[in-house]
Amino acid sequence: MRLVIADCQVDYIGRLTAHLPTATRLILVKADGSVSIHNDDRAYKPLNWMSPPCKLSEAPFEDGAATWTVTGKDGGQLVISISNVLHDSSHELGVDPGLQKDGVEAHLQELLAEHPETLGEGWTLVRREYPTAIGPVDLLCRDASGGAIAVEIKRRGEIDGVEQLTRYLELMNRDPLLAPVRGVFAAQEIKPQAKVLAGDRGITCITVDYDALRGMDDPSLRLF
Amino acid sequence: MRLVIADCQVDYIGRLTAHLPTATRLILVKADGSVSIHNDDRAYKPLNWMSPPCKLSEAPFEDGAATWTVTGKDGGQLVISISNVLHDSSHELGVDPGLQKDGVEAHLQELLAEHPETLGEGWTLVRREYPTAIGPVDLLCRDASGGAIAVEIKRRGEIDGVEQLTRYLELMNRDPLLAPVRGVFAAQEIKPQAKVLAGDRGITCITVDYDALRGMDDPSLRLF
DNA sequence: GCGTCGATTTCGATA
């Protein structure tokens, strides 16, 4: 990893065209060849960048001034004109063991698939990722009387999710083997607008308690 | 801007829980207080970060080892245990003049508004950002025979865009002064699923050649 | 301030 602090001017021609007037910035060159240009605000998004794989060629001038041309695999180019280098250092970082995450939508779906009864009494799971022509429904369940229920699961329930479920329901209700199919929108948190839209479409909203579900899933609590 | 290269272990508790085992990484502290942890690959996304506004408190130990606790406004915490500092430097960057872009959706809309005939022969523009109760339609045009056409423009055409246009059409077709209104979904690239959904809704898909449009817009080609 | 929407989104899983 190479860190350069310098006055620079940057032009990008690729998926769009962009220009960055001269100013002092951080130029970050990673071991994978990627280059990113950071200013002193915005937590993580650079002003300009080139994703790997890409190739960096340097054309040095006097006084440490140089033009760097970074060419991406799609032919996009990032041209960096460096005029005044304040800092330049390289560092060996080695391989990173990687990040471990917990608490995403996949896990929520997993837990609800294991415990469909938390959505409604007597409900059973038919299958996860039930396929339709426009994509898979998160869960297909049956209620105590055998009626089909399509369940859409989100971490945060917003309008998009209700739209998505509406599309699935429209299609599934054309299938005589399934119809009538009810819709359930399950999320850790459901925005008021999403609730209103769901109500208007006859879709039931269920707010899911992730911690409680995770507790049910705790192996130490399993007695069977 | 402060750059630290050090062995570190990171734990994040906030919107999710994440753990990062010890390894050598770049810790980037920006003037706005934001902190991000980078390894030596992935173009620009940090492994972990805290967005501003947030507060950094350092608890130093011997040999430069320390624990940094970064607390966000939502109460989320990023705990960084630093054990071996290889580099530590600070730099004054000043204000950035900012990025100038060309080729985003706004520009595409501008070009299509100037050249509605590229969407259909004899088509004319009624207006851009035609207002409806649920938001503005990108373009309202009329075809050669005077029929109304609502045009939704995206850089990349996906299902969401078709949904959006469908809602507009539903409303506009209730207006006796406009109805019947046809729908056109225009984008540089349209995903198969979006095409299927659009076809099902009777919406026409048009793939737009941005470079050709920009060429038409080239002042040197203007003879009038 | 929240809500909506675009993004050189990036990233990961899946067919």
Next chain:
DNA sequence: TATCGAAGTCGACGC
């Protein structure tokens, strides 16, 4: 390898 949906999305603009 394309495609599709999620993201600790972020960030900008409108109300």
